[in-house]
Amino acid sequence: MKLATWNVNSLKVRLPHVIDWLAQHQPEILCVQETKLTDENFPVTELAAAGYQAIFTGQKTYNGVAILSKYPGIETVTAIPGLVDEQKRVVAATYGDVRVISVYVPNGEAVGSEKYQYKLAWLPALVHWLKQELERYPKLAVMGDFNIAPEDRDVHDPVLWQGSVLCSQPERDVFADLLNIGLSDSFRLFTQPEKSYTWWDYRMMAFRLNRGLRIDHILLSEQLARSCLSCQIDKAPRKLERPSDHAPVMAELNVIT
């Protein structure tokens, strides 16, 4: 079973890239973030023609998440239970006995800003919910744009970024909480190339210079982590014309669906 996640930065603009990528890699599941589409505008027909169904929750202009899959999902949830939040940032569904969550963590803008406060309030609600999900679903995969670079090796220039948003200690502490409740960073289950990143700013030739951060993650429960065979970042779509600023991350699991 192949699982993947990709912040597409507008599914409307990126739909051709997404459909090509699905055809090439044939994942059972692709979590997407930043669809920037209301639900009535979601490209259900085009994805169905590509062999994928979708569960989604979106809004105009900002945010929006989805799970694309080859098989139908059940037990759909489109918000963190108990959290009052206008922004569409999570969607969950169950495929066989695998629970999948697509998540778009707030960016946080800058340390000390209102958006940073929102991020630091939002994240504990996510952790609390995931703890409950882990109790209910032993096979849990949480995938998406976490907007957190967990360690200095996930940052092209740790000195430049030290203490900045995406790298600050309070954010990294929450990421550690995610690991402490029983999730594994699937990318770090394996030996990886140095300077592996998933996001590069559009500006300043950041991609060409590989000035990136690893902020998109596939987190797996213990049961799924045990069956994980590989996890890799696919930089190829970032090299296309009009790319997303994020690259997809894909994991292969020894699980039959």
Next chain:
DNA sequence: ATGGTAGAGGATCTA
């Protein structure tokens, strides 16, 4: 020179 680019929407906001 606190810059630069992309998306949405139609002036800025967000990233």
